[in-house]
Amino acid sequence: QKEVEQNSGPLSVPEGAIASLNCTYSDRGSQSFFWYRQYSGKSPELIMFIYSNGDKEDGRFTAQLNKASQYVSLLIRDSQPSDSATYLCAVGQGGKLIFGQGTELSVKP
């Protein structure tokens, strides 16, 4: 079992829709969770981080964390074509981040 799992996609949504990206992790003791966006040929860019159970909102982005289910998600409201990228989930563990393989999101005009 991989430590951090994401659906590889591609996830395709129409412009203006809500994109839902999901991530599960195996280490129940993990305390910090991050979402990064990576455009093709570019480096990862931090979008959100969350430490406590529940929702955290920042503009069009909402991170949701459920430690009991070992599940973290990212919702993107009013998706735009410029949101098309690979989204990486990362979990803090022992002084480092463990990354999932990423979910490719495609937003169609």
Place this chain on the structure above:
Amino acid sequence: KAGVTQTPRYLIKTRGQQVTLSCSPISGHRSVSWYQQTPGQGLQFLFEYFSETQRNKGNFPGRFSGRQFSNSRSEMNVSTLELGDSALYLCASSLGDGGNSPLHFGNGTRLTVT
């Protein structure tokens, strides 16, 4: 505030050579982490430095090494290059622990080994 700066952006080396990559963190960030990104393995942790000390190390062979200077700038070195070392090498800085604080990545160094 300037972001994380990595040099060089691109490198082409031959098997058996060695290479040194450089990273300047965001001003005020004392933690510097290095990651390797490949299409097959994704992003994998190499090591983290804080106040000139290696605080954490990933599961890479001893050919991969690094150091951090008193101004928090960091270098990583790969000796005896192998074809499989071809990858994007990413440096990231953070205010605190590289596993609990948000990491801010540089643009990366793309290394090609021929």
